[in-house]
Amino acid sequence: MIEQRRAKRFELRLPVEIVRTGPVPISGHGETRNVCSRGILFASDLKVDIGESLEYVIAFPMGSQARESVALHCLGKVLRFEGDFTRPEDPAHPFQMAATIERYEFVRQ
Numbered sequence: 798m799i800e801q802r803r804a805k806r807f808e809l810r811l812p813v814e815i816v817r818t819g820p821v822p823i824s825g826h827g828e829t830r831n832v833c834s835r836g837i838l839f840a841s842d843l844k845v846d847i848g849e850s851l852e853y854v855i856a857f858p859m860g861s862q863a864r865e866s867v868a869l870h871c872l873g874k875v876l877r878f879e880g881d882f883t884r885p886e887d888p889a890h891p892f893q894m895a896a897t898i899e900r901y902e903f904v905r906q
Contacts (some may be wrong), residue, residue: 804833804835805833805855806831806832806833806838807831807832807833808830808831809829809830809831809832810829810830810831811826811828811829811832811855811857811858811873812826812828812855812856813826813828813829813837813841813853813854813855814826814827814829814841814853814854814856814858815827815841815843815845815851815853816820816852816853816854816882817850817851817852818852823843823845824843825841825842825889826842826843827839827840827841827842827843827873828838828839828840828841828890828891829838829855830893832855832883834863834889834898835897835898836850836867836873836876836898837855837871837873837895837896837898838877838893838894838895838899839853839890839893839894839896839905840890840893840894841890841892841894842889842890842891842892843892844880844892845875845878845879845892845894846875846876847875847876847877847878848874848877849874849875849880850870850873851872851873851874851875851896852870852871852875853870853871853873853896854868854869854870854871854873855867855868855869857869865905865906866905866906867903867904867905867906868903868904869901869902869904870899870901870902870903870904870905871898871899871901871904872898872899872900873897873898873899873900874896874897875894875895875896876895876896877894877895878886878892878893878895878898879892879893879894880892880893880894880896
């Protein structure tokens, strides 16, 4: 099979917090599976429908020289969803979804 992705994916396991305000606020936690310049794949305890707008915050670990932690605050949409089953490798995060990165900003915490 030939790889047809436009951007290289990086396998990263980082904590992610899913948030959204508005008429139907949501909040959940998860962990990234892979990240690229166009989007992320993550596992979560939250079910979000395909096409829904989403805000999520990816927490980066502090380096040895860092004085503050840094997070990536992203806005995007859910492109793909897998779930409604028990993930034996990660029962705390039974849902897996892919989301775009349409806008982002680094935030010092």
